[in-house]
Amino acid sequence: MKIVQVSAELAPWSKTGGLGDVCGALPKALVKRGHRVLTVAPRYKAYEDAWDTGVRARVTLFGAVHDVGYYHCLRDGVEHLFVDHVSFHRPGIYGDKSGAYGDNLFRYALLSRAALEATFRVPLSEGAPLGEDVVFHANDWHTALVPLFLEAVYRPAGRFESAGSVLSLHNMGHHGTQPRSEFDGLDVAPRWLPAMDFDGHLNILKTGIALARKLVAVSPTYAREIQTGLGFGLDGLLSARQRDLVGILNGVDDAWDPTNDVHLPAHFSADDLTGKAVCKAALQAELGLPVRPEVPMLALIARLDHQKGIDLVAEAMPWLMRQDVQVVMLGSGAPEWQAFFRESERRNPSRVRGWVGFNEGLAHRIEAAADIFMMPSRFEPCGLNQMYSMRYGTVPVVHATGGLADTVETFSPAAGTGTGWAFRSFSAEAFVDALGWALLTYSRFPDAWRGLQERGMRTDFSWDRSASRYERVYAATIRD
Numbered sequence: 202m203k204i205v206q207v208s209a210e211l212a213p214w215s216k217t218g219g220l221g222d223v224c225g226a227l228p229k230a231l232v233k234r235g236h237r238v239l240t241v242a243p244r245y246k247a248y249e250d251a252w253d254t255g256v257r258a259r260v261t262l263f264g265a266v267h268d269v270g271y272y273h274c275l276r277d278g279v280e281h282l283f284v285d286h287v288s289f290h291r292p293g294i295y296g297d298k299s300g301a302y303g304d305n306l307f308r309y310a311l312l313s314r315a316a317l318e319a320t321f322r323v324p325l326s327e328g329a330p331l332g333e334d335v336v337f338h339a340n341d342w343h344t345a346l347v348p349l350f351l352e353a354v355y356r357p358a359g360r361f362e363s364a365g366s367v368l369s370l371h372n373m374g375h376h377g378t379q380p381r382s383e384f385d386g387l388d389v390a391p392r393w394l395p396a397m398d399f400d401g402h403l404n405i406l407k408t409g410i411a412l413a414r415k416l417v418a419v420s421p422t423y424a425r426e427i428q429t430g431l432g433f434g435l436d437g438l439l440s441a442r443q444r445d446l447v448g449i450l451n452g453v454d455d456a457w458d459p460t461n462d463v464h465l466p467a468h469f470s471a472d473d474l475t476g477k478a479v480c481k482a483a484l485q486a487e488l489g490l491p492v493r494p495e496v497p498m499l500a501l502i503a504r505l506d507h508q509k510g511i512d513l514v515a516e517a518m519p520w521l522m523r524q525d526v527q528v529v530m531l532g533s534g535a536p537e538w539q540a541f542f543r544e545s546e547r548r549n550p551s552r553v554r555g556w557v558g559f560n561e562g563l564a565h566r567i568e569a570a571a572d573i574f575m576m577p578s579r580f581e582p583c584g585l586n587q588m589y590s591m592r593y594g595t596v597p598v599v600h601a602t603g604g605l606a607d608t609v610e611t612f613s614p615a616a617g618t619g620t621g622w623a624f625r626s627f628s629a630e631a632f633v634d635a636l637g638w639a640l641l642t643y644s645r646f647p648d649a650w651r652g653l654q655e656r657g658m659r660t661d662f663s664w665d666r667s668a669s670r671y672e673r674v675y676a677a678t679i680r681d
């Protein structure tokens with residue numbers, strides 16, 4: 202099949218969270234399975250490995266004609282096009298200190314139109330454009346207008362007659378809601394307004410949900426949850442489209458492999474965890490914490506957003522500080538939680554590190570060094586860090602929601618099963634209770650701990666498994 206993945210983020214070129222990781226990894230897995238994959242993402246800055254194709258397209262939006270360029274890169278067999286336009290050349294991806302950029306609808310509508318144009322216009326490494334018999338795979342609200350433009354602009358003009366469309370839902374918390382008055386700017390016929398309208402506003406995510414032929418939620422549990430309370434108001438529409446909606450867990454990219462991770466001072470595997478102890482000592486030294494091999498190290502890495510349940514960590518902190526533990530936290534986002542990080546470290550300088558900022562290398566070193574990973578998310582569509590943790594022998598303690606419920610199985614000492622702790626009620630009591638079990642098992646039952654680590658490390662979170670499921674969705678979306 203020929204797949205065109207359109208997304209606002211594409212790791213390693215651009216990333217604020219899991220969306221970037223997934224969009225970077227899935228195409229590689231699809232190419233390995235024999236498909237041709239083109240990704241289309243913005244050129245937020247000058248990428249060293251992407252070259253100007255010299256091809257340009259003109260797109261009418263918001264009453265003006267906009268000229269876009271395309272930069273190309275072939276990597277791991279995946280064709281990448283980066284859409285070049287001045288509105289993408291900014292310090293932040295979605296916004297800056299004063300909030301989201303006011304023209305995000307324009308920016309991502311432009312990306313979506315540019316992706317459709319690129320498919321038949323821009324020659325790829327074999328000298329020809331990808332063509333029109335493709336499946337468009339849009340991701341989240343930013344690119345949820347791809348199915349709209351496909352149906353409203355291109356098919357009526359006789360283009361993409363056999364093309365399919367899929368929309369992945371990585372996070373229902375962002376709809377890209379806009380005033381209805383913006384509709385005219387999109388340059389589509391008035392009959393498309395009802396597909397976009399939601400409570401008197403334009404809802405971009407809703408548009409994609411209504412018009413994409415198939416929908417994917419990033420875990421089976423999330424696929425159910427978003428029809429029954431976690432759909433941020435779109436639950437009804439999603440359950441009406443139940444037959445076209447499937448849940449597919451994300452996989453773990455090869456960059457997260459403790460046997461050869463470039464960010465680590467030592468490597469390790471399920472058979473030999475010696476290198477993990479080296480990583481722990483190195484991180485303690487790096488962060489200026491006492492180098493103590495036996496002390497349990499608890500970690501947290503997250504965007505500091507309401508979704509992530511940092512409030513439970515804050516509530517648990519006094520209890521944690523009564524235990525003999527080290528706590529290492531890395532994140533950036535909401536100022537109140539950044540302040541919590543700094544304050545916790547200030548109060549407990551020999552036991553807590555709260556690193557504010559985005560640091561890819563440190564995230565890898567923390568995953569490798571820690572013993573326990575805390576992920577008490579309010580909701581979590583899929584979640585990657587709990588899977589990274591398991592791969593790195595770091596036992597996760599998670600709230601049983603979305604992909605966390607699908608990937609972390611609570612330890613059963615009697616059965617000798619489980620890979621961590623997944624607590625059911627979203628409360629500090631339940632979180633502390635689960636942490637208590639984790640700490641007890643760590644300190645008193647080393648063999649049981651080793652079993653937890655090994656089962657997590659041996660779980661198959663490969664992208665190949667997820668890619669084979671996407672393949673079935675793509676195939677079902679193509680009409681002859």
Ligand code: ADP
Nearest residue numbers: 218219503504532558559560561564584585586
């Ligand atoms: P989300 O997509 O909601 O942010 P995920 O768990 O799916 O959550 O993905 C988070 C990704 O972002 C992981 O790769 C994680 O390591 C990374 N990440 C989040 N915050 C930071 C940070 N401050 N520094 C480095 N990496 C981070």
